[in-house]
Amino acid sequence: MEFGLLGPLSVEAGSTPISVSAKQQRVLLAALLLNAPGVVSVEVLAELVWDGRPPTRYRAALHTAVQRLRATLGFGNAGLIRTIPPGYTIEVGAGDFDVFRFEALADRGRTAAADGDWITAADLLRQALALWRGDALADITARTLHQRYGDALSEQRLQVLTARIEADLRLGRHEELIGELTRLIAEHRLWERFYGQLMLALYRAGRVSDALAVYQRLRRTLADELGTDPAPEVQVLHRQILQSERLDPGREPAEEPSGAPVAAPLVPAQLPAGPRHFVGRARELKALDALLDRRVAGRPGTVTVAAIDGSAGVGKTAFALHWAHQAASRFPDGQLYVNLRGFDPTGQPLRPSDALRTFFAALDFPPARIPGTLEAQAGLYRSLLAGKRMLVVLDNARDADQVRSLLPASPGCLVLVTSRRRLTGLIATEGAHRLPLDLLSPGEARELLAGQLGAEPVERDPDAAAALVEACARLPLALTIAAAYSACNPQKPLAAIARQLREAGLNTFATGDPATDIRTVFSWSYATLPAGAQRTFRFLGLHPGPDITLPAAAALTDTDPATVDGHLEHLVQAQLLTEEAPGRYAFHDLLRAYATEQARARDNPIDWHGALRRIFDFYLCTAREAQSMLRPSIDCLVPPSPPRPDVVPEPFTDTRQAWAWFEAEHKVLLGVVTMAARTGFDVHTWQVAWTLVTFFERRGHWHDLAVVQRTALDTAQRSGDLAGQAHAHHMLGRLYARRGDHEKAGDHFGASLEQFRQLGDVVGQALGHHTFAEVHERAGRDRKAVAHAEQALELFSSAGHEIGKAQARSALGWYRSRLGDRQARQDCEWAVRRLAELGDKPGEAEAWARLGAVHHDAGQYPEAARCFRRAAGLFRQLGARYCEAATLMRLGDAQQATGDRPAARESWRGALSLLDDLGHPDAEQVRERLSPVAVRGVPA
Numbered sequence: 001m002e003f004g005l006l007g008p009l010s011v012e013a014g015s016t017p018i019s020v021s022a023k024q025q026r027v028l029l030a031a032l033l034l035n036a037p038g039v040v041s042v043e044v045l046a047e048l049v050w051d052g053r054p055p056t057r058y059r060a061a062l063h064t065a066v067q068r069l070r071a072t073l074g075f076g077n078a079g080l081i082r083t084i085p086p087g088y089t090i091e092v093g094a095g096d097f098d099v100f101r102f103e104a105l106a107d108r109g110r111t112a113a114a115d116g117d118w119i120t121a122a123d124l125l126r127q128a129l130a131l132w133r134g135d136a137l138a139d140i141t142a143r144t145l146h147q148r149y150g151d152a153l154s155e156q157r158l159q160v161l162t163a164r165i166e167a168d169l170r171l172g173r174h175e176e177l178i179g180e181l182t183r184l185i186a187e188h189r190l191w192e193r194f195y196g197q198l199m200l201a202l203y204r205a206g207r208v209s210d211a212l213a214v215y216q217r218l219r220r221t222l223a224d225e226l227g228t229d230p231a232p233e234v235q236v237l238h239r240q241i242l243q244s245e246r247l248d249p250g251r252e253p254a255e256e257p258s259g260a261p262v263a264a265p266l267v268p269a270q271l272p273a274g275p276r277h278f279v280g281r282a283r284e285l286k287a288l289d290a291l292l293d294r295r296v297a298g299r300p301g302t303v304t305v306a307a308i309d310g311s312a313g314v315g316k317t318a319f320a321l322h323w324a325h326q327a328a329s330r331f332p333d334g335q336l337y338v339n340l341r342g343f344d345p346t347g348q349p350l351r352p353s354d355a356l357r358t359f360f361a362a363l364d365f366p367p368a369r370i371p372g373t374l375e376a377q378a379g380l381y382r383s384l385l386a387g388k389r390m391l392v393v394l395d396n397a398r399d400a401d402q403v404r405s406l407l408p409a410s411p412g413c414l415v416l417v418t419s420r421r422r423l424t425g426l427i428a429t430e431g432a433h434r435l436p437l438d439l440l441s442p443g444e445a446r447e448l449l450a451g452q453l454g455a456e457p458v459e460r461d462p463d464a465a466a467a468l469v470e471a472c473a474r475l476p477l478a479l480t481i482a483a484a485y486s487a488c489n490p491q492k493p494l495a496a497i498a499r500q501l502r503e504a505g506l507n508t509f510a511t512g513d514p515a516t517d518i519r520t521v522f523s524w525s526y527a528t529l530p531a532g533a534q535r536t537f538r539f540l541g542l543h544p545g546p547d548i549t550l551p552a553a554a555a556l557t558d559t560d561p562a563t564v565d566g567h568l569e570h571l572v573q574a575q576l577l578t579e580e581a582p583g584r585y586a587f588h589d590l591l592r593a594y595a596t597e598q599a600r601a602r603d604n605p606i607d608w609h610g611a612l613r614r615i616f617d618f619y620l621c622t623a624r625e626a627q628s629m630l631r632p633s634i635d636c637l638v639p640p641s642p643p644r645p646d647v648v649p650e651p652f653t654d655t656r657q658a659w660a661w662f663e664a665e666h667k668v669l670l671g672v673v674t675m676a677a678r679t680g681f682d683v684h685t686w687q688v689a690w691t692l693v694t695f696f697e698r699r700g701h702w703h704d705l706a707v708v709q710r711t712a713l714d715t716a717q718r719s720g721d722l723a724g725q726a727h728a729h730h731m732l733g734r735l736y737a738r739r740g741d742h743e744k745a746g747d748h749f750g751a752s753l754e755q756f757r758q759l760g761d762v763v764g765q766a767l768g769h770h771t772f773a774e775v776h777e778r779a780g781r782d783r784k785a786v787a788h789a790e791q792a793l794e795l796f797s798s799a800g801h802e803i804g805k806a807q808a809r810s811a812l813g814w815y816r817s818r819l820g821d822r823q824a825r826q827d828c829e830w831a832v833r834r835l836a837e838l839g840d841k842p843g844e845a846e847a848w849a850r851l852g853a854v855h856h857d858a859g860q861y862p863e864a865a866r867c868f869r870r871a872a873g874l875f876r877q878l879g880a881r882y883c884e885a886a887t888l889m890r891l892g893d894a895q896q897a898t899g900d901r902p903a904a905r906e907s908w909r910g911a912l913s914l915l916d917d918l919g920h921p922d923a924e925q926v927r928e929r930l931s932p933v934a935v936r937g938v939p940a
Contacts, residue, residue: 338395841877
């Protein structure tokens with residue numbers, strides 16, 4: 001498949017044209033082609049496809065656009081567009097894209113010219129230019145795409161055309177070039193090379209007065225539009241023509257002789273001092289080094305721009321200056337630096353025109369000759385840097401618009417831009433390379449602290465140093481302030497300073513200097529936000545978890561999802577929030593503390609309470625929905641209350657979605673239980689804890705299960721909530737039973753049963769007897785296990801709870817089998833059939849496992865293996881990894897007993913893999929089974 005953009009978009013499969021008529025598809029295809037073979041991020045593509053104004057849900061919209069483009073290209077070519085994080089790429093060969101062919105021919109032509117082979121150079125450059133079918137991207141109406149790529153392609157075309165004319169002049173073709181050059185200077189009034197070439201062609205043709213008139217025309221044009229004189233090389237040519245020097249084909253115009261000494265040009269070196277202590281950032285430094293190398297091989301007319309972004313205090317300026325000083329020798333024409341004051345406390349960023357004036361002064365350009373308009377100043381700036389190799393550091397930019405006029409056009413230059421915002425517009429239109437800075441790693445933060453305090457205090461008390469690092473959230477600015485505080489208070493140990501940080505929070509970082517006071521630094525970013533985004537930021541400080549999703553943020557702020565999505569995007573752009581995974585947003589602890597502080601300072605306590613109630617309702621209702629997908633049976637004892645009108649829980653269509661939600665929200669839900677208990681939402685505390693039971697048990701998160709249930713019990717006892725106490729006692733009893741502490745398990749089950757009786761909760765009592773029976777069975781008290789199972793069956797039957805009845809009969813069959821009851825197997829077989837009819841997959845899986853155990857104890861190993869295999873398959877479907885592992889262990893035992901040792905080892909290996917993933921101690925039992933001598937002394 002062949003593509004063309006040097007003119008209208010063209011796509012051909014073989015010799016068959018393919019029409020790409022939809023505007024978005026045309027822009028998308030062009031953006032992918034012009035970045036091939038690289039990957040284009042979703043954010044950049046969205047900016048390009050929607051011309052700087054992407055929709056709120058641009059990720060989903062872009063995915064749809066890609067799918068449609070693939071369909072347009074045809075089934076056989078759809079695979080050309082590949083999804084590779086963080087975006088998309090297109091596979092296109094060097095000979096299948098006219099831009100690639102143009103660049104390759106142009107490079108070969110320049111190489112021939114450098115070797116003095118002017119005939120070959122002229123021919124190759126002419127072939128390159130012949131590929132153009134009109135203006136680049138001629139029928140693609142996307143301003144952002146043209147700004148980023150179209151202008152650069154047009155610049156390359158002019159450069160190649162200039163080189164081809166130079167080759168023709170070297171070959172003595174001056175007469176035939178005069179008409180072409182006359183037309184070109186009319187079309188490109190500021191392209192000085194064409195003027196010089198026309199002057200030379202006219203002079204060689206004997207038209208000296210016409211050559212001098214062309215020079216005067218150029219001088220007037222530049223003076224009127226840019227306030228500058230012609231370039232030095234054109235002035236030299238003018239003087240040579242005046243002096244009637246020989247300018248024959250094949251000879252370079254001579255340098256102007258001068259008897260007077262020439263002052264060395266001023267080389268600006270504006271970089272401020274770099275950081276005294278710099279650590280880490282190895283990956284980011286390497287990325288800048290790679291950009292520097294790429295600059296050398298860059299396309300003509302383009303400049304390499306690195307956009308460094310990160311939150312306040314993360315060390316953007318220190319990083320930029322550290323690298324800039326290291327790389328300064330690679331820029332022999334100097335370094336320019338300006339602080340754009342994008343987040344200045346005065347609220348007045350530096351104007352681009354004022355920044356340009358500082359550059360003009362550094363370049364020793366006369367102030368009186370600086371033009372008045374910003375456009376003319378930017379043109380003059382680019383002219384002064386043309387052909388130079390300079391490093392330009394634009395520090396603390398507010399947005400892309402503040403930066404654009406300060407970008408040179410010379411490929412020998414490199415620009416570093418730092419900002420608290422993601423400069424997406426600069427990435428999309430100017431091809432900037434984004435380089436985000438995150439927090440330091442714990443080791444890097446400790447190294448920074450040691451560099452500022454000296455190694456001795458850090459090594460003397462490493463635990464205190466680690467606590468100090470975490471209290472500073474690994475933020476370089478906070479670490480620097482803490483180190484300065486320690487230096488000023490040498491009598492105070494690091495442990496005391498760390499403790500003070502934890503207790504005093506942001507007040508510890510109050511330095512009195514607005515530039516380093518961390519609260520003030522954060523406020524500069526906060527002040528630039530719209531009012532709605534400010535409110536969302538404040539309320540996010542109240543959120544109980546480490547990160548938050550869009551639906552949760554909508555509930556927390558009582559805002560519709562589309563609006564809050566825009567707020568979150570503002571916060572991400574301002575680096576007050578990070579999207580650590582698609583759709584999940586977080587900020588570091590110091591920003592969280594600042595957000596909470598702002599909420600308490602600016603919002604009514606009634607608003608805080610309402611926000612907490614909404615977020616707890618959201619997680620409770622959503623967790624109930626997910627729990628009901630995983631276990632729609634006897635464990636769902638907490639009657640669901642209808643959600644409030646201002647809370648919309650997330651919906652689930654299958655168990656896979658429910659598992660995925662619990663996995664993603666695991667840490668958040670732990671935080672919900674803790675914060676709900678701390679803030680007086682007692683009912684939410686124990687009910688959220690109850691919804692986590694199935695997830696924690698099946699995933700083997702026993703420690704987390706114990707923590708939330710103890711919190712639930714404490715809260716319910718504090719508030720006198722009998723239902724909460726009964727449920728928490730019940731779950732703690734199950735937990736202790738699993739640990740083998742049957743005495744404590746019995747105490748909790750006894751308390752739970754009594755409380756369910758007081759509440760008149762028949763199903764709760766039945767569940768209590770059901771699980772109490774498990775405790776007795778594990779303790780070897782089989783007759784008591786049967787007694788409790790019979791009570792559970794009776795209670796479930798009286799309550800009309802069919803699923804509970806079937807599960808109780810399954811358990812009863814297993815317990816009776818241990819007492820030698822021959823009818824036990826029929827109980828288990830009935831339960832398997834009944835639970836399958838009721839659609840209770842978890843109960844059916846457990847019933848198959850019990851039936852397998854009955855067969856195994858009876859010595860019926862093939863039948864046992866069949867049942868265990870069926871149970872393991874169901875547990876696998878349910879995502880119940882611990883239950884699957886436990887069943888695979890028993891399957892392996894049954895297979896070993898039949899003499900099928902290879903199958904047994906395969907089952908045990910599967911169990912071991914799952915248990916190792918869960919970090920479960922039962923893995924050691926499996927390793928024993930897999931040891932060289934198997935259980936029962938049979939060689940493995």
